[in-house]
Every structure is written in structure tokens, then in C-alpha cells.
Amino acid sequence: MDLASAGRATVKMATEPQRPTGDARNAKEVEDAALVARARSGDREAFGVLVDRYADQARRVARAVLQDPDDADDAAQDAFLAALVKLEQYDSARPFGPWLMRIVANAATDRRRRRKVRSAVSLNEGLVAGGARPDVVAEREVLLGRLRVALAELPERRRLAVTLFDVEGYSHAEIAQVLGIPEGTVRSEVFHARRKLRVLLADWRDDG
Amino acid sequence: MTESHTPFDHRPDTRLGAALREALTAPGDRTAFVARVLAGAARQPAHPVEHLLARWAVRGIAAAAAAAFVAGLVIGRGRASAEPSVSDPDPGAMIADVQAEPNLLLVAATGR
Numbered sequence: 001m002d003l004a005s006a007g008r009a010t011v012k013m014a015t016e017p018q019r020p021t022g023d024a025r026n027a028k029e030v031e032d033a034a035l036v037a038r039a040r041s042g043d044r045e046a047f048g049v050l051v052d053r054y055a056d057q058a059r060r061v062a063r064a065v066l067q068d069p070d071d072a073d074d075a076a077q078d079a080f081l082a083a084l085v086k087l088e089q090y091d092s093a094r095p096f097g098p099w100l101m102r103i104v105a106n107a108a109t110d111r112r113r114r115r116k117v118r119s120a121v122s123l124n125e126g127l128v129a130g131g132a133r134p135d136v137v138a139e140r141e142v143l144l145g146r147l148r149v150a151l152a153e154l155p156e157r158r159r160l161a162v163t164l165f166d167v168e169g170y171s172h173a174e175i176a177q178v179l180g181i182p183e184g185t186v187r188s189e190v191f192h193a194r195r196k197l198r199v200l201l202a203d204w205r206d207d208g
Numbered sequence: 209m210t211e212s213h214t215p216f217d218h219r220p221d222t223r224l225g226a227a228l229r230e231a232l233t234a235p236g237d238r239t240a241f242v243a244r245v246l247a248g249a250a251r252q253p254a255h256p257v258e259h260l261l262a263r264w265a266v267r268g269i270a271a272a273a274a275a276a277f278v279a280g281l282v283i284g285r286g287r288a289s290a291e292p293s294v295s296d297p298d299p300g301a302m303i304a305d306v307q308a309e310p311n312l313l314l315v316a317a318t319g320r
Contacts, residue, residue, distance in 0.1 A: 044246070044249060044250065047246075047249060048242075048246050048249075051242055051245050051246060051249075052242055055238060055241055055242050055245070056233070056238065059232075059233075059234045059238075059241065060229065060232040060233060060234075063232045063234060064232055069234040069235060069236060070236075072234060073234060073236060073241055073244075076241070076245075077241070077244060077245050077248060080245045080248075080249070081245070081248050081249060081252065084249055084252060085252070143227065143231075144227075144230060144231045147227055147228060147231040148231050148232075151228070151231070151232075162228070163228060163232065165220060166220045166221050166222075166224050166225035166228060167225045167228045167229045167232065169220055169225075172218070187218075194221060194224065197224060197228075198224065201224070201227070
């Protein structure tokens with residue numbers, strides 16, 4: 001299998017993000033609000049359900065900022081614990097996901113500032129992964145490595161915008177709330193990120 | 209990779225999203241991560257003191273406001289009922305009726 005077909009297979013094999021329909025989204029938000037209400041009253045089981053629901057998303061968003069998976073997990077954990085403390089401040093009339101993702105993004109950014117994690121680490125990792133290897137798994141890693149490199153090269157806000165929009169399925173308005181920027185700026189950030197990533201993916205496909 | 213999408217597209221790019229999702233998914237054990245978070249949460253008090261105080265402060269302010277309102281109503285009603293009626297005698301006329309002692313008037317005027 002050439003590199004291009006390996007890439008196409010990779011994309012097909014990956015779990016595609018499911019943007020929930022309006023009803024499903026509302027039902028989820030209602031459930032989240034109920035869980036938050038229980039967690040506020042000290043029900044740790046309800047908090048556990050929330051953690052379970054948002055663990056993957058929080059880890060990915062943190063990794064979009066930090067690149068390093070261990071750092072990202074630490075930041076995501078910090079964020080969940082901070083969210084537990086701040087639950088009283090959460091406005092249950094609004095969706096829980098964007099509120100939590102804002103905390104996650106802030107926790108990851110704080111950690112990056114403290115530890116001064118440099119994107120050069122990921123860049124090197126990506127360059128090493130760029131060498132052609134025969135097996136499909138390795139080719140798949142080539143794609144993933146290059147994607148990580150491309151992400152690392154984007155400004156942080158752009159990385160978060162495209163991750164929240166194309167990976168996590170949040171709306172522009174919700175991302176604006178998460179990042180604390182105007183909706184138009186979110187659209188612009190997603191646009192620029194996509195343009196950069198698609199160029200890179202197109203180059204990768206041509207390699208085969 | 210995503211011929212059907214333009215960068216201006218307002219819909220999520222599912223193919224790019226899927227690739228990014230895989231690139232960002234942590235290799236570590238998800239269950240272990242959740243357990244780690246819950247262990248951290250278990251070490252935190254269920255209701256931190258400051259949050260309890262904050263709750264009480266809000267309730268206290270609301271109760272104080274309600275009490276002040278009720279007190280205002282009661283005092284207002286009390287004053288309304290204490291105001292002189294038309295049939296009450298004129299205080300000025302009552303003072304004029306008093307036969308003032310000259311010495312008393314002098315003391316009042318000099319302040320001694």
C-alpha cells in the first residue's frame with residue numbers, strides 16, 4: 001500500500017466526529033445540567049459521570065495546546081479538579097461543554113507557560129516520523145506525526161479553534177465563548193488553520 | 209484530502225477532524241486517567257469552606273434585605289398612625305397657653 005492509500009485508509013478507520021443533532025445536543029445538555037446539579041450538592045458519582053463524558057475531549061484539547069500527551073493529561077486533570085471547585089459559578093442555563101473546555105484550555109495554557117514547553121519537541125518528533133516506512137502502521141504514524149507537526153506550527157488559539165470545531169464539533173459561537181474572542185475571529189482562525197493543515201495533508205498525499 | 213470542503217465552509221470537516229482526532233488522542237489508558245481525576249477529586253472536600261461561606265453570604269444578604277424591607281414597612285405604618293389628626297389640639301396654641309416663668313425664659317435664653 002502506498003502512502004496515499006494508507007492515509008485514506010487511516011482516515012476511514014478513524015472514528016469520525018459526530019456532531020450531534022439539535023435534539024440530541026439538547027438532551028445531552030439537560031443531562032449535563034442535572035449531573036452538575038448533583039455534583040454541586042456533593043454527589044461525587046455524578047461528577048465521575050461528567051469526567052467520564054468529557055475525559056477524551058479534555059485530553060485532546062489540552063494536547064492541542066501542549067503537544068506532550070503526559071503534560072496534556074496533567075492539565076486536563078487540573079482542569080477537572082478546578083471545574084469541581086468552580087461548579088458553583090457554572091450557569092446551568094448554558095451548555096456545560098464550552099464552560100469546561102474553557103477551563104481546560106486555560107489550564108493547558110497555564111501549564112505551557114509554567115513549563116515553557118517548546119513546540120520544537122513535537123517538530124523533531126514529526127520530522128523523525130516523516131521517513132518513509134513500509135508497513136501500514138508506520139505510514140499511519142507518518143500522517144499523525146505530520147499532523148502534530150502542522151498543529152504545533154499553528155498559533156495556539158488557531159490550534160484550539162480548529163480542534164474544537166472540526167474535532168469536537170462545537171459551534172463557532174461556543175468556541176467564541178471558550179476562547180473569549182468574537183465569533184468572527186473564530187471563523188477566521190478555523191479558516192487559516194484548515195488552509196494550513198489541508199496544504200500539509202495534500203503534500204503528504206503527493207508523497208506516495 | 210477534503211475536496212468537498214473549502215476553508216470557508218461552516219460545517220465541520222469530518223475527514224480532517226477524524227485525522228486530527230486520531231493525532232490528538234492520547235496513547236495512555238483512558239480508564240486510568242478517569243480514575244486519577246476521581247482520586248484527586250476524592251481528596252478535595254465535598255464543600256470547600258469558602259463555597260459554604262459564599263452560599264451563606266448570599267442567603268444572609270437576601271435575609272437582611274427582606275428583614276430591612278419588613279422593618280421599613282412596620283416603621284412606616286407606625287409613623288403614619290402616629291401623625292396628628294385634625295382633631296388634635298395645635299401644639300403652638302398649647303405652648304402659648306403655658307404661663308412661662310420669667311427666670312426660666314432667661315435661663316433658656318442665656319444657656320445657663
